[in-house]
Amino acid sequence: MNLAPYVVGRDGAFGPAQAAYLLRRAGFGATPAEREQAVRGGLEATVAAQFTLDEGRLATQFAASGVQVAEQCSGAEKLGEELPPLQGAWLGRMVATRAPLAEKLALFWHGHFATSIDKVQLGVAMWQQYELLRAQGGGRFATLVDAVARDPAMLHWLDGNSNEKTAPNENFARELFELFTLGIGHYSEHDIREAARCFTGWHLKAGRYWRNERAHDPGRKRVLGRDGLEDGTEVVAVAVEQPACASFVAGKLLRAFVTDSPDAAAIEEVAGALREEQLDIGATLRRLFASRLFFAPPHRRARIGGPVEWAVGLLRRVGGRAKWSALGGALAEMGQSLFQPPNVKGWDGGRAWISSRTLLARGRFAAEFAYGGGFVVAVDWERIAGDAIAGDGGALVATLADVLLDGQIEASTRARLVAFADSADGGSGAERAMRVAQLLVSAPEALLQ
Amino acid sequence: MATTRRGFLVQALGAAATLPLLPRFAFARAALAAARPDRIVVLLDLAGGNDGLNTVVPHSDPLYLAARPTLRIEAAGLLPLADGLGLRSELAPLHRRFEAGELAIVQGVGYPNPDLSHFKSTDIWHSASLTPTEYSPGWIARVADRPEFAGSGRLPLIMCGGGPVPRAIVGSRGPAPQVDRIDQLRPAAGPEAGAAARVAEQKAIAEAISTSGGSGGAALAFLRDAARATQRQAVQIEQAASKGRASGDYPAAPLGGALRLAAQLIGGGLDGSAYYVRQDGYDTHAFQRDQHALLLRDLGQALGAFWDDVVAAGAADRVVVLAWSEFGRRVAENGSKGTDHGAAAPLFVLGKGVRGGLHGAAPRLDALIDKNLVHTTDFRRVYAALLDDWLEVDSTELLGERFEPVPVIRRSS
Numbered sequence: 001m002n003l004a005p006y007v008v009g010r011d012g013a014f015g016p017a018q019a020a021y022l023l024r025r026a027g028f029g030a031t032p033a034e035r036e037q038a039v040r041g042g043l044e045a046t047v048a049a050q051f052t053l054d055e056g057r058l059a060t061q062f063a064a065s066g067v068q069v070a071e072q073c074s075g076a077e078k079l080g081e082e083l084p085p086l087q088g089a090w091l092g093r094m095v096a097t098r099a100p101l102a103e104k105l106a107l108f109w110h111g112h113f114a115t116s117i118d119k120v121q122l123g124v125a126m127w128q129q130y131e132l133l134r135a136q137g138g139g140r141f142a143t144l145v146d147a148v149a150r151d152p153a154m155l156h157w158l159d160g161n162s163n164e165k166t167a168p169n170e171n172f173a174r175e176l177f178e179l180f181t182l183g184i185g186h187y188s189e190h191d192i193r194e195a196a197r198c199f200t201g202w203h204l205k206a207g208r209y210w211r212n213e214r215a216h217d218p219g220r221k222r223v224l225g226r227d228g229l230e231d232g233t234e235v236v237a238v239a240v241e242q243p244a245c246a247s248f249v250a251g252k253l254l255r256a257f258v259t260d261s262p263d264a265a266a267i268e269e270v271a272g273a274l275r276e277e278q279l280d281i282g283a284t285l286r287r288l289f290a291s292r293l294f295f296a297p298p299h300r301r302a303r304i305g306g307p308v309e310w311a312v313g314l315l316r317r318v319g320g321r322a323k324w325s326a327l328g329g330a331l332a333e334m335g336q337s338l339f340q341p342p343n344v345k346g347w348d349g350g351r352a353w354i355s356s357r358t359l360l361a362r363g364r365f366a367a368e369f370a371y372g373g374g375f376v377v378a379v380d381w382e383r384i385a386g387d388a389i390a391g392d393g394g395a396l397v398a399t400l401a402d403v404l405l406d407g408q409i410e411a412s413t414r415a416r417l418v419a420f421a422d423s424a425d426g427g428s429g430a431e432r433a434m435r436v437a438q439l440l441v442s443a444p445e446a447l448l449q
Numbered sequence: 450m451a452t453t454r455r456g457f458l459v460q461a462l463g464a465a466a467t468l469p470l471l472p473r474f475a476f477a478r479a480a481l482a483a484a485r486p487d488r489i490v491v492l493l494d495l496a497g498g499n500d501g502l503n504t505v506v507p508h509s510d511p512l513y514l515a516a517r518p519t520l521r522i523e524a525a526g527l528l529p530l531a532d533g534l535g536l537r538s539e540l541a542p543l544h545r546r547f548e549a550g551e552l553a554i555v556q557g558v559g560y561p562n563p564d565l566s567h568f569k570s571t572d573i574w575h576s577a578s579l580t581p582t583e584y585s586p587g588w589i590a591r592v593a594d595r596p597e598f599a600g601s602g603r604l605p606l607i608m609c610g611g612g613p614v615p616r617a618i619v620g621s622r623g624p625a626p627q628v629d630r631i632d633q634l635r636p637a638a639g640p641e642a643g644a645a646a647r648v649a650e651q652k653a654i655a656e657a658i659s660t661s662g663g664s665g666g667a668a669l670a671f672l673r674d675a676a677r678a679t680q681r682q683a684v685q686i687e688q689a690a691s692k693g694r695a696s697g698d699y700p701a702a703p704l705g706g707a708l709r710l711a712a713q714l715i716g717g718g719l720d721g722s723a724y725y726v727r728q729d730g731y732d733t734h735a736f737q738r739d740q741h742a743l744l745l746r747d748l749g750q751a752l753g754a755f756w757d758d759v760v761a762a763g764a765a766d767r768v769v770v771l772a773w774s775e776f777g778r779r780v781a782e783n784g785s786k787g788t789d790h791g792a793a794a795p796l797f798v799l800g801k802g803v804r805g806g807l808h809g810a811a812p813r814l815d816a817l818i819d820k821n822l823v824h825t826t827d828f829r830r831v832y833a834a835l836l837d838d839w840l841e842v843d844s845t846e847l848l849g850e851r852f853e854p855v856p857v858i859r860r861s862s
Binding site for chain 1: 496497565566567568569608611612613614623624626627628629633634635636637638639640642643646647650651653654655657658666668669671672673675676678679682683729732734735736781782783784785786787789790819
C-alpha cells in the first residue's frame, strides 16, 4: 500500500514537535495552545480536523468581504486599483480563518493554475477564480480542472474566449498539458493542435462560460492516443486519466506540503495514493498527513516557506492584524504578489524564493512585524512573552522562539540572541521583546517552514 | 605511435610555420589568461516569445503577407534594413545604432528540434544546453564562476528589476544579486534606538550558523550564504549607485526602470561582467497588434536611453547588449488576431565593439517544418562570439562543444 500510516509509538511520537510540523504544513502554523490541543487530540483527530470547511461565525464576515471586494473592483476606475482590495481580502481571510488548509490549498492551486490580473484585468473574475479554487481545491482533480477550464478568468488569461475554429488558438491547450495536468514530455505538438480544436468556441457570454457553436469545430479529433474526441471536456477527462497526471500532481503536492526536493520514490508513493483515490486531493492529503513519509525527520525543515505563508503564519501566531492591502504590496516585494503570479507557471518556490531583493524585503517585514506602526498593528509583546518579558535573556528568547518559530532555531543563533537580550543593546520590557522578535524573524532559519 | 601526415609536417617545419594550420580555437585558448572581466554583457530577455517576423519584417515576401492577413506590417511603416527587410518604427532608436554600424541583427536564430514550451526553451537558452536539468547553471553564470570574474569581492552578475531570478544567472554559488530599487538596499533596522546594534546582530547571526551542525541541512546552509551575500552585495551596489548617473528618457514601464538602474550601476563603476534585465509580455496569442507595438516602443525607448547613458558615462566601448527571446512565433496568425509559439527569430547585439549589420541567413518562409521557421544560426554561435571575442574566454570549454562564433564582435587586435 502506498503511503504507509505513521503509527504513533512504533514509528515515533506525536508530541509538540510533530504537531507543530503538521500544523505548519497543513496550515500556517499554530500557537502553543493550538499545538497542545493537537497533542491531546492525537494524530488522527488532528488530521481530520484540518479538513473542515466550517468557518463558524466567520462565515458571514467572509461572505460580506467577498461582496465588498466585488463592489470595490467594479467601482475601480483605473487598472491597478483592483489589486489591493483583492489581495487584502484574501490575506485578511488567511490570517483569520478557522479552516487554514482550505486557504492553503487555494494558494497552492493559484500557483498551479497561475492566472494574473495583469492580463485578465477583471478583479471580479479573479475573485471568482479564488472562490472556485477554495471551494473545490480539496476535491476530485478532474472536476477541478474542468471547472478551471470554464472559469471566466482562465478564459481571458489563456485566450479561450477568442479561440475560433478557423485558426485555433493553442494557448490554453498547451498549458493544460504542460503545466496543469501532465508536465513536459507526455504529449506531442499534434496533441496540442488537436486539443486546441476541441476547445474552440469555449467563450464567455455575459461574463459566464458558454459554448459558441459558430466558433466551435465539431469535427472528430485524436488527442493523447484517443480517437473521436469532440469537445474540450473530453480532453480534460483524457488528460487526467494519463498515468503521468498523478505523478505530476504528486510532485507538486509534495513540494507544497512536504519538501522542496522530493525524490522519485516519494513522488511515486503519493502518485500511487492519488490513483487509488481517483485523484481525490483531500483524500490523498489525509493519507499523506498521517503517513510515515510525511513525518520522516529529514522533511521536518526541508521547505523554504513562501512569502505569503511565512507572513500569514507569523501574524496568526501572535493574533496580529494589518492593513491587509498594504501587506499585499509588501509581499509583492518579497516575490509573491497574489493574483499576479510572474507567469503561467506560477511561483517556482523553494530556493527560487530567495534573492538579495526578496531577502531584504523579508527583513523589512520582520522589522514592521516586530515594531508595527506602519501597516502592521502593533503586536502586544508583553502579552505574547508573558512572564518571560522580565526574565533573563534565555527565558525571553526561548518563549519568543517557541511562539514564532516552534522553537526551531540553531544553537548558535540562540546563543547570540540570549547575549544580545542580556546586553545593554537589548533594552528592556516590551522594547526588548520587539528587538528579539525582529532578530528571530529575520534569522535565516526563520524562512524554513 | 603512428605519425600522421599533419604531425609529420609539424615536426618538419617547426611550430611557427604550422600556425596557419591550427584551428581558430587554439587562439581563443591562448587568450585565456587575458580574459576581460572589465567588459560587460547586458542580457536583455524578451520573455514570452517575441514575434520575430513582426520585428524584423520581410515586408515584400508574398508568403509573409499571406500568413498575416490582419497582423502584417506594411513597408511604409518600417525603417529600411535591406531590400525587402524593415525594422519596426517603434525601434527607431535601435535603427539609429544600426545605421551607425553598432547594431548587429542576427537572423533566424534557434536550435535543432525547437521546443515550443516557454519554460523548456527558456531553460535551453539560459543554460546553453539542449537537455537542461533543473540544476544546469546558466551559461553566463559559468563564466562568472571563473576566478578571473568572481575574484576578490567582485559582483560578476547582477539582475536589475523585479520578478524571478532566472537560471541564466544562477551559478554554483546560488543566485546573483537582484536589485530593483536602490532605496531598498539597506538592511531593515526598525526604529532608530539601537538600530545599528540590531543590524550588526543580524549580520552576526547569519555568520554564526554553522554549515555542518545545523538541523536545517542544505536548505539552511543555502539561506545562510544568501543572507551573508545579500549584506555584502547591498553595500557594493549602493556605493556604485551613489556614484553613477542615469539621465536618459526612459519609459515608465518596468523595463525602463531596470535599464536605468543598469546604466546607473555601470556608470558608477560596479564591476559586474553581466547584467540581466527582463521585459515580460511577448506571449501575444491574441490581439497582438497593439500589445506588440507597445512592447517594442518601450524596448526601443528604454534601450535608446540606456545607450545614451552608457555613452555619457564613457563606458560605451566596454558594454555589449544581447537582446533575445526564447522563441519566435508561428508564421501564420491564428483566429484570435495573435500568433502561437514558433521557432527561429532574429536577435540583437548592440555596442561600439559590435560589427553592425545583418548577420546570418533570413529563415525561409517557403520551407517550414511543422508550420514553423527553421533556424539558420544556432544560438550558441552567438554565445561563442560573446565568449571568445568579447569576454575572451574559451567558448568550447564553457559551452562544452565547439561553435563557430558569428562575427558580431569586432575582434581586438
